[in-house]
Amino acid sequence: MAEIRFAGYGGQGIIRSGIIVGKGASIFDNKFATMSQAFGPEARGGACSSQLVISENKILYPYVTRPDIFVVMSQEAYEKFEPELKEDGLLLYDSDLVKLKKKREKIKLYPIPATRFAEELGNRIIANVVMLGFFTAVTKLVSKEGMEKAVADSVPPRFKELNLKAFNKGFQHAQDGN
Amino acid sequence: MKASTKGILTGTHNLSGNEACVEGAIAAGCRFLSGYPIQPAIEIMQRFLERAPEVEATYVQMEDEISALAALLGAVWTGKKGITATSGPGLSLMMEHIGLGVMLETPCVIVDVQRVGPSIGIPNSPGQGDMMQARWGSHGDYEIIALSPSSPQEMFDFTIKAFNLSERYRTPVAIMADEYVAHIREKVVIPPAKEIKIEPRNYYKGPKDKYLPFKRDKNFIPPMVDIGNGYKFHVTGLTHDDQGYPIMNEECQEYNVHPLMWKIRRYVDDIIEFQETKTEDAEVVIVSYGAPSRTALKAIKQARKSGIKVGSLKLDTVWPFPEKRITELAKKVKAFVVPEMNYGQIVLEVERCSYGNANVVFVSYAEKEVDNIDDLLSAIKQVIKEKEARKGIIEYHT
Numbered sequence: 001m002a003e004i005r006f007a008g009y010g011g012q013g014i015i016r017s018g019i020i021v022g023k024g025a026s027i028f029d030n031k032f033a034t035m036s037q038a039f040g041p042e043a044r045g046g047a048c049s050s051q052l053v054i055s056e057n058k059i060l061y062p063y064v065t066r067p068d069i070f071v072v073m074s075q076e077a078y079e080k081f082e083p084e085l086k087e088d089g090l091l092l093y094d095s096d097l098v099k100l101k102k103k104r105e106k107i108k109l110y111p112i113p114a115t116r117f118a119e120e121l122g123n124r125i126i127a128n129v130v131m132l133g134f135f136t137a138v139t140k141l142v143s144k145e146g147m148e149k150a151v152a153d154s155v156p157p158r159f160k161e162l163n164l165k166a167f168n169k170g171f172q173h174a175q176d177g178n
Numbered sequence: 179m180k181a182s183t184k185g186i187l188t189g190t191h192n193l194s195g196n197e198a199c200v201e202g203a204i205a206a207g208c209r210f211l212s213g214y215p216i217q218p219a220i221e222i223m224q225r226f227l228e229r230a231p232e233v234e235a236t237y238v239q240m241e242d243e244i245s246a247l248a249a250l251l252g253a254v255w256t257g258k259k260g261i262t263a264t265s266g267p268g269l270s271l272m273m274e275h276i277g278l279g280v281m282l283e284t285p286c287v288i289v290d291v292q293r294v295g296p297s298i299g300i301p302n303s304p305g306q307g308d309m310m311q312a313r314w315g316s317h318g319d320y321e322i323i324a325l326s327p328s329s330p331q332e333m334f335d336f337t338i339k340a341f342n343l344s345e346r347y348r349t350p351v352a353i354m355a356d357e358y359v360a361h362i363r364e365k366v367v368i369p370p371a372k373e374i375k376i377e378p379r380n381y382y383k384g385p386k387d388k389y390l391p392f393k394r395d396k397n398f399i400p401p402m403v404d405i406g407n408g409y410k411f412h413v414t415g416l417t418h419d420d421q422g423y424p425i426m427n428e429e430c431q432e433y434n435v436h437p438l439m440w441k442i443r444r445y446v447d448d449i450i451e452f453q454e455t456k457t458e459d460a461e462v463v464i465v466s467y468g469a470p471s472r473t474a475l476k477a478i479k480q481a482r483k484s485g486i487k488v489g490s491l492k493l494d495t496v497w498p499f500p501e502k503r504i505t506e507l508a509k510k511v512k513a514f515v516v517p518e519m520n521y522g523q524i525v526l527e528v529e530r531c532s533y534g535n536a537n538v539v540f541v542s543y544a545e546k547e548v549d550n551i552d553d554l555l556s557a558i559k560q561v562i563k564e565k566e567a568r569k570g571i572i573e574y575h576t
Contacts, residue, residue: 035363063549
């Protein structure tokens with residue numbers, strides 16, 4: 001079982017990231033996934049997070065309190081949620097948007113300039129999908145095929161190609177040993 | 179009757195509870211929603227609105243919850259199946275027309291995605307503080323049916339069940355969800371249309387000039403017709419006779435209102451559903467509904483590891499209350515432990531139906547996350563040490 005928290009600010013596709021990974025795990029990989037979410041009253045700009053539990057068995061205990069994996073795309077969210085990450089957890093972060101403060105010894109760090117990569121691909125709105133590609137390669141929790149299907153299934157048809165390109169950009173970045 | 183294939187998204191989906199509720203409604207043949215958006219129920223309006231064109235459904239955003247339910251009752255009388263969704267503050271406003279729905283014996287489904295109260299409370303914080311309001315909120319004597327889902331899959335299944343019960347018993351049915359169940363996202367399996375059982379409306383088939391809108395059939399349920407098809411009749415919230423005209427005397431009050439109770443009470447065994455886990459050998463049974471029933475299943479695993487035989491009774495139907503099963507279990511078990519996201523509501527019913535034969539412990543989840551099993555386990559460990567059944571409801575303070 002793995003507990004994951006995605007966090008950033010509203011508008012970055014944080015909730016959507018949780019939905020896509022949940023879809024990949026529960027529909028295309030046939031595992032069990034439960035997602036819960038938290039957001040402020042603001043539609044854009046407020047702190048926002050989605051929590052996901054992925055398991056081989058039915059999930060009874062679905063709130064994430066000590067995540068194994070923390071995927072973060074804003075400084076505010078990093079400062080708010082970093083202390084909850086498990087001692088030996090994985091920290092995946094947008095290296096242009098998050099400046100790490102104190103480093104905990106056993107935490108494994110996985111930086112990626114996801115937003116910059118997205119801008120290079122033509123639209124910063126797909127930064128979360130770059131991050132999802134990276135997440136897939138780093139964690140191996142959901143199969144690449146399952147995630148690609150989930151991404152394709154979650155975006156309008158005309159943006160499918162761009163999103164898959166973004167996904168593979170993130171995936172490749174992890175493969176390249178970063 | 180089998181469901182119409184139209185609009186049923188057969189397959190495996192990853193849906194939130196609110197979204198699953200809409201899919202359940204559409205599968206049940208619901209084609210009308212009138213509401214006044216409120217968190218944490220908004221996605222029910224949103225999804226219904228998105229899906230409405232495809233299934234030729236109508237969505238009406240009203241000026242408040244009072245009119246939302248009034249519009250719903252009207253739509254149902256024209257032949258639609260209809261639903262409305264709200265949260266505590268809106269449910270308070272709906273109380274007047276819940277009474278009207280009961281009095282006019284109008285089948286409809288009311289979803290209450292509970293947040294904490296009283297008053298406006300916290301819009302996106304889960305609660306179960308409306309359970310007694312659902313039962314007793316409108317004035318006068320009546321019975322109501324209320325279901326409590328604990329997952330997106332149950333939001334789908336119970337919405338269909340709610341429509342079927344409302345049609346069978348010609349009564350409003352409440353789905354008492356909570357913010358937690360409404361907003362989590364999980365796998366939801368939507369079966370093929372032919373596997374979805376739909377209760378058809380009980381229509382009157384006699385001659386037009388002989389129709390009596392409140393004349394009961396052999397099952398205590400008056401058959402309906404659709405308004406606008408040439409039938410002439412009257413409906414009113416005043417005490418009425420078979421024709422629907424007001425008659426203000428004790429005899430008619432008994433004739434009109436007593437069956438509103440009996441048409442439900444006679445069929446409690448048909449209506450009430452619950453899920454039992456490991457109750458056969460249990461010394462302690464956790465009685466729960468909605469989100470805390472997931473916590474209960476986790477707690478029985480943990481408790482059994484430490485050698486205490488704990489079982490779970492999850493109430494799918496909360497109203498009418500499963501009195502009989504609680505009374506039977508009370509004779510066999512040492513204690514009931516009741517976790518609720520409020521300060522004690524359904525626990526009152528558990529205590530009443532135990533007749534002093536078992537200890538009844540309340541564990542409040544009003545102020546803590548529903549995934550916390552520590553207090554539940556601690557209550558189980560303490561109650562197992564009680565020598566005899568104590569009177570009243572026990573609350574251990576940690």
